[in-house]
Amino acid sequence: MVNTDVSLRPVHDSDLPVFFRQMNDPEANRVAAFTSPKAAEWDLFAAHWNGLRESPDVVVRTVLADGDVVGNAAVYGEPGEREVTYWIDRAYWGRGLATAALRELLVEVPERPLYARAAADNAGSLRVLEKCGFRVTAAARGFAHARGEEIDEAVLMLG
Structure with missing residues (x-):
């Protein structure tokens, strides 16, 4: 892990x-698997993000590493069923930034339980979640838009 200052802040228009750009990286999409078709078209993408930012039920943050925008992290969903999600630019994978960002988000949003989902073969994301205290509680199958097929998924919980 690189010694990097990781912080979260509210999402800015910029x-x-x-x-x-980050969420349209083909390799990152393949690994994440469960992506939105809205990400590929700017108008849909921007409308989705503006909705997230305006929702009182969503906590969404920009992830900064040494001041640079490297991704995002969020908590969303109904009380008692809220989930975490995060996206880190592939150029920064393997440096511990997702783990640091998620830990910071979990301090900001102390409610529990929180849930997470990841493609069962996404070892990196599963490692991040487990380092932050999430535990696999179930297995599921779901349609992975980025792969165009149904795949195995891990369901995790932080109690």
Whole structure:
């Protein structure tokens, strides 16, 4: 892990083009698997993100590493069923940034339980979640838009 200052802040308008580029990386999409078809079209992407930012039920943050925008992290969903999600630019994978960002988000949003889902073969994301205290509680199958097929999924919980 690189010694990097990781912080979270509210999402700014200027972050959206960076997120759009990051979330349209074909390799990152394949690994994440469960992506939105809205991510590929700017107008749908921007409308989705503006909705997230305006929702009182969503906590969404920009992830910064040494001041640079490297991704995003969020908590969303109904009380008692809220989930975490995060996206880190592939250029920064393997440096511990997702783990640091998720830990910071979990301090900001202390409610429990929280849930997470990851493609069962996404070892990196599963490691991040487990380092932050999530435990696999179930297995599921779901349609992975980025792969165009149904795949195995791990369901995790932080109690």
